[in-house]
Amino acid sequence: MPVRILGREGEILVVEPTRIGVVGCGGHAYRNVLPSVRQIPEAIMVAFCDLHRDKAELYARSLGTDAVAHEDVDEMLDQGGLDAVVVVVGFDDETGEPLYPPVVERILRRGVPVWLEKPPAADVSGVRRMAAAAAEGGTFAQVGFKKVFSPAVHRLGQLIAQPEFGPVTQYSYSYDVDMPAQIGNLRSPSGRRFLDDFVHVASVIDQLFGSPARVQTVRSPSGAGVVLNVHADGIVGTVNLANSRSGLAPVERLEIVGTGASASLENGAYLRYYPPGTRGPYGTSTSYLPPVTDQAPADLGPRVWEPEFSLGNLHGGSLFVQGYFHQMRAFVDAVRAGTPPERCGLDAAARVMAYLDALVGDFDSWRPVAGQPDVAHTHEVDEPQEFSCPDSGRAMVLKDGWNYVCRDCGRTRSGQSADAITCGAGVRT
Numbered sequence: 560m561p562v563r564i565l566g567r568e569g570e571i572l573v574v575e576p577t578r579i580g581v582v583g584c585g586g587h588a589y590r591n592v593l594p595s596v597r598q599i600p601e602a603i604m605v606a607f608c609d610l611h612r613d614k615a616e617l618y619a620r621s622l623g624t625d626a627v628a629h630e631d632v633d634e635m636l637d638q639g640g641l642d643a644v645v646v647v648v649g650f651d652d653e654t655g656e657p658l659y660p661p662v663v664e665r666i667l668r669r670g671v672p673v674w675l676e677k678p679p680a681a682d683v684s685g686v687r688r689m690a691a692a693a694a695e696g697g698t699f700a701q702v703g704f705k706k707v708f709s710p711a712v713h714r715l716g717q718l719i720a721q722p723e724f725g726p727v728t729q730y731s732y733s734y735d736v737d738m739p740a741q742i743g744n745l746r747s748p749s750g751r752r753f754l755d756d757f758v759h760v761a762s763v764i765d766q767l768f769g770s771p772a773r774v775q776t777v778r779s780p781s782g783a784g785v786v787l788n789v790h791a792d793g794i795v796g797t798v799n800l801a802n803s804r805s806g807l808a809p810v811e812r813l814e815i816v817g818t819g820a821s822a823s824l825e826n827g828a829y830l831r832y833y834p835p836g837t838r839g840p841y842g843t844s845t846s847y848l849p850p851v852t853d854q855a856p857a858d859l860g861p862r863v864w865e866p867e868f869s870l871g872n873l874h875g876g877s878l879f880v881q882g883y884f885h886q887m888r889a890f891v892d893a894v895r896a897g898t899p900p901e902r903c904g905l906d907a908a909a910r911v912m913a914y915l916d917a918l919v920g921d922f923d924s925w926r927p928v929a930g931q932p933d934v935a936h937t938h939e940v941d942e943p944q945e946f947s948c949p950d951s952g953r954a955m956v957l958k959d960g961w962n963y964v965c966r967d968c969g970r971t972r973s974g975q976s977a978d979a980i981t982c983g984a985g986v987r988t
């Protein structure tokens with residue numbers, strides 16, 4: 560039945576509501592998840608459930624619309640009238656495993672779509688449990704991999720898909736979390752931290768490059784670590800886990816290298832794109848700015864985007880910069896359309912957890928990621944190119960790793976660029 564609600568401009572709207580139940584009335588729900596739901600006018604929170612009934616009641620009173628409180632998920636579902644449920648619970652006190660599979664499968668089995676926070680499970684089997692329940696209930700779930708929905712990561716995906724970017728060859732991701740002595744041990748604080756944070760990194764890698772096919776972990780006794788990823792299509796990537804940076808430094812940085820172009824994202828918000836271009840020939844170029852030519856206009860250069868924090872816009876708020884709002888908007892849209900979400904469904908969660916599962920085990924050894932093709936790359940040794948000097952006609956020889964020289968006149972040219980002779984001023988070596 561249509562209801563009257565307030566829109567973003569404070570205007571009165573009449574809409575068919577999406578009635579949402581909330582399970583887990585904790586800190587993250589209060590700060591980030593439920594305020595994002597509140598930014599979707601037609602999404603109305605009508606039921607709140609927490610093991611602490613008092614908390615559920617206070618949340619219902621302060622964030623709900625004629626909402627009721629419950630302390631048990633089944634009791635909330637029995638009440639009926641829910642179009643979707645948002646689940647923001649934490650970890651099991653005994654096992655350290657995420658509480659999502661046992662809670663979420665009860666809801667999915669009853670045919671109600673679920674949005675669940677990360678980490679979705681301790682391993683891929685937990686995600687499979689939820690997928691089986693979704694299939695049984697004829698419904699779907701979306702996992703809170705918020706970074707995938709952040710405007711900057713979304714734009715990175717669009718930038719690297721441009722033909723001029725060429726195929727991605729490598730990426731390096733740096734993130735502020737330590738590598739535990741035992742990945743997968745969720746009773747150890749560092750093991751749980753790793754699961755909690757690395758899923759963010761893994762979800763972005765999965766979204767932008769697909770799942771790695773082969774992985775290796777390297778760890779310093781200090782807890783500093785590196786994850787090496789090899790993808791079946793030839794992309795190589797590293798994740799640098801830096802646990803001893805300054806607390807004043809950004810938490811993350813991602814650089815992606817294409818074929819002649821590259822892009823980077825710092826702090827989840829500062830986006831740079833380097834289109835194809837060159838600064839001019841090595842050794843003789845006298846300006847750091849690229850020469851202007853028919854193909855290279857005067858404004859050829861990096862493009863930089865950063866958030867604007869001056870005006871009363873939504874887009875500078877953390878809910879909008881970090882993707883909290885966008886993931887919830889996508890979920891509510893999926894619920895209203897009755898179709899599974901395009902991003903971060905249980906299929907993506909299964910790939911992310913299969914990747915994490917492959918990281919469990921000894922350091923310094925390669926392991927395959929389940930469900931991914933074998934990596935069978937061949938490596939070809941390159942041969943020197945063949946150039947002849949336009950003056951002497953003599954074959955030019957490789958002078959270093961980049962340049963060729965005529966040993967008669969000293970004429971030098973790059974082996975990297977398609978430019979013809981780049982230095983012909985009689986330079987002798």
Ligand SMILES: NC(=O)c1ccc[n+]([C@@H]2O[C@H](COP(=O)([O-])OP(=O)(O)OC[C@H]3O[C@@H](n4cnc5c(N)ncnc54)[C@H](O)[C@@H]3O)[C@@H](O)[C@H]2O)c1
Pocket residue numbers: 582583584585586587588608609610611614630631632647648649650658662676677678703705755
């Ligand atoms: N995406 C992000 O950026 C981000 C940031 C912080 C936390 N998180 C995630 O959010 C989740 C919650 O974190 P938090 O710090 O808010 O935890 P919290 O402990 O403050 O809140 C969890 C709440 O869930 C309730 N709960 C647990 N089991 C329940 C059940 N079966 N039925 C009903 N209620 C139940 C608890 O009583 C508690 O109130 C975690 O999964 C965490 O990893 C995500």
